[in-house]
Amino acid sequence: MITVDQLTVSYGDFTAVDDISFIAQPGRVTGFLGPNGAGKSTSMRVMVGLTPPTRGQVTIGGLRYHDIPNPARHVGSLLDASAQHAGRTGREILTIGALTMGLPKTRVDEMLELVGLTDAESGRRLRNYSLGMKQRLGIAHALLGDPSVLILDEPANGLDPAGIRWMRGLLKGYADRGGTVLLSSHLLHEVEQIADEMILIGRGKIVARGDKATLLAGANTTAVTMATSLDNGALGNALTAAGHGVEPAGAGLKILATTEQVGRVALAAGVVLTDLRTGGAGLEDLFLELTSSTAREAVPGMAPVPTSGGIPA
Structure with missing residues (x-):
């Protein structure tokens, strides 16, 4: 310990x-x-x-x-x-x-x-x-x-x-x-x-x-999902009608919703999903x-302290 x-x-x-x-x-x-x-x-x-x-x-x-x-x-x-x-x-x-x-x-x-x-x-x-x-x-x-x-x-x-x-x-x-x-x-x-x-x-x-899980849960970040389907237009319309923000992203859509919410809307609309993944802030983003306000490349005037690859006896 x-x-x-x-x-x-x-x-x-x-x-x-x-x-x-x-x-x-x-x-x-x-x-x-x-x-x-x-x-x-x-x-x-x-x-x-x-x-x-x-x-x-x-x-x-x-x-x-x-x-x-x-x-x-x-x-x-x-x-x-x-x-x-x-x-x-x-x-x-x-x-x-x-x-x-x-x-x-x-x-x-x-x-x-x-x-x-x-x-x-x-x-x-x-x-x-x-x-x-x-x-x-x-x-x-x-x-x-x-x-x-x-x-x-x-x-x-x-x-x-x-x-x-x-x-x-x-x-x-x-x-x-x-x-x-x-x-x-x-x-x-x-x-x-x-x-x-x-x-x-x-x-x-x-x-x-x-x-x-604890770090991400405490981040209070907005859920974002990336999705691609056989009919992105129909999927986008169904998601918008369900109250979710949608915008194009590459070959698919970026949606302000959880993957579960997107999946349920797609099922109800009869749209086949070909890709569904979390696209929100991950651990690296957090x-x-x-x-961001504390990062620095080096400390001016500080020389590295010699160390050993192991512990000297």
């Missing part, structure tokens, strides 16, 4: 994280979502002891990171997949991690197989890795100590579609076995398919939280609306 309690991180007059509190529960994937510069990475650096909080605290299993014995055996992290020695091979990086944690070298082979890095790839030096390969190696390093908690910052960055699907299955299976997963991203579609709960953050403040 990760408990974030009134966490604030300030740099002079600038507040990167502004009094946030939430809990990431075991057996669940918690999505930590926000635009670039929202405070996600700063919060995660506090979690693993790389950045001191100005106020508040983060505990993992009731302890601050620095108070956990051999912390990398309990908390696996991926904050920057490139933050390893570029001249070392992937196998060397994992071997050093295993020795530091007191693990057998056989664990290295297990992790390489798990993340799909071949013997040839693991023998390459990190400088010759693609971004996707670095991400796979970083995930292997995070899982090396068989931790109960995973803290991952943009883990899908650089992965191809097959790699992203693999990562989703890996993390979902990890949570299903009782692990705690905190997954940061600025791209909702990467996270919403596996996240049990989502924390939306903008300019250092939490702007919304809950599962997908996210953009909630964070």
Whole structure:
């Protein structure tokens, strides 16, 4: 379990994280979502002891990171997949991690197989890795100590579609076995398919939280449906007569009504529907609306803090 309690991180007059509190529960994937510069990475650096909080605290299993014995055996992290020695091979990086944690070298082979890095790839030096390969190696390093908690910052960055699907299955299976997963991203579609709960953050403040259904239910957005039929004219007339707003949209119609309402009108009018789908505001639209006034590309004058692909012992 990760408990974030009134966490604030300030740099002079600038507040990167502004009094946030939430809990990431075991057996669940918690999505930590926000635009670039929202405070996600700063919060995660506090979690693993790389950045001191100005106020508040983060505990993992009731302890601050620095108070956990051999912390990398309990908390696996991926904050920057490139933050390893570029001249070392992937196998060397994992071997050093295993020795530091007191693990057998056989664990290295297990992790390489798990993340799909071949013997040839693991023998390459990190400088010759693609971004996707670095991400796979970083995930292997995070899982090396068989931790109960995973803290991952943009883990899908650089992965191809097959790699992203693999990562989703890996993390979902990890949570299903009782692990705690905190997954940061600025791209909702990467996270919403596996996240049990989502924390939306903008300019250092939490702007919304809950599962997908709860977030959308609280948005109070107007239902919009996209429909195509064998007779769009007749369908449009029937919908207008039923009091629904209708306008042309490509080869079909955009209707201010739910899919159920459109289906019932089409049935009553004897019109065959060939396509019927929700076209209203989705989670990404809600996210953009909630964070539009807080999005920023970068914080002037702030240099990135060096981090490790795993947790230093």
